Amino acid sequence: MQNPISQTLESVCQRINLATNKTQAVTLIAVSKTQPIEKILQAYAAGIRDFGENRTVELANKVKALAHLTDISWHFIGNLQTRQSLVVAEHADYFHALDRLKIAQRLDKQLQTTNKILPVFLQINITGEPSKSGFAANRWQHDSKQREQLIANITTIMQLDNLKILGLMTMAEFNTSADITRQTFTDLRQLSEFLQTEIPEFNAPELSMGMSGDFELAIAEGATYVRVGQAIFGERQ
Numbered sequence: 001m002q003n004p005i006s007q008t009l010e011s012v013c014q015r016i017n018l019a020t021n022k023t024q025a026v027t028l029i030a031v032s033k034t035q036p037i038e039k040i041l042q043a044y045a046a047g048i049r050d051f052g053e054n055r056t057v058e059l060a061n062k063v064k065a066l067a068h069l070t071d072i073s074w075h076f077i078g079n080l081q082t083r084q085s086l087v088v089a090e091h092a093d094y095f096h097a098l099d100r101l102k103i104a105q106r107l108d109k110q111l112q113t114t115n116k117i118l119p120v121f122l123q124i125n126i127t128g129e130p131s132k133s134g135f136a137a138n139r140w141q142h143d144s145k146q147r148e149q150l151i152a153n154i155t156t157i158m159q160l161d162n163l164k165i166l167g168l169m170t171m172a173e174f175n176t177s178a179d180i181t182r183q184t185f186t187d188l189r190q191l192s193e194f195l196q197t198e199i200p201e202f203n204a205p206e207l208s209m210g211m212s213g214d215f216e217l218a219i220a221e222g223a224t225y226v227r228v229g230q231a232i233f234g235e236r237q
């Protein structure tokens with residue numbers, strides 16, 4: 001029987017290849033939140049090794065159920081409540097939504113007990129929407145206070161030995177134009193470039209941006225990790 005996911009997956013991979021310039025390595029994270037284990041196994045059989053989850057209980061359950069597949073990388077992409085951070089410290093291989101200092105410090109402490117180093121992305125609120133999490137950076141080019149606050153936060157996180165900052169993550173506005181979405185991704189890339197030159201030893205050039213509706217625009221603006229759910233698995237229930 002044909003693997004039910006192979007067609008949608010192949011089409012997503014083709015679209016990624018078309019959007020990518022030849023030097024840009026893009027990691028596709030299959031966002032498997034709300035999807036049953038069976039679908040993850042189908043994606044795994046089709047070659048996917050990176051999966052994204054956004055609920056701690058669901059992450060823990062899936063990691064346990066699939067512990068025999070030792071080459072899976074689990075990406076936690078959701079915002080994390082303080083009291084749930086241990087699940088991410090224990091089970092996540094990457095964390096994409098580090099959005100405040102307190103979580104960083106708590107995770108670092110929990111990771112110390114197992115000597116684990118967790119690769120993280122700093123979630124950046126680049127659109128300024130009040131509903132969005134992330135370090136504020138909607139006015140970073142014009143507002144020196146906001147810029148300095150961001151740099152201070154990053155510098156503090158860089159001193160935590162058990163977190164390794166890979167780069168920045170953001171989400172575009174929902175239901176907006178392609179132009180505005182693309183501008184959001186441009187802004188994040190430019191912020192990343194600015195931080196590389198501004199903060200000594202901030203070697204974190206990765207960009208986690210792009211979802212089912214906008215991953216091609218994100219790749220055109222330099223995304224190195226895209227988080228794609230529904231375009232692979234179909235609509236979530």
Ligand SMILES: *Cc1c(COP(=O)(O)O)cnc(C)c1O
Pocket residue numbers: 031033054077078171210211212213227228229230231
């Ligand atoms: C759900 C989710 C995605 C994937 O969204 P799709 O529209 O299914 O591609 C990506 N990033 C985050 C942070 C998410 O919560």
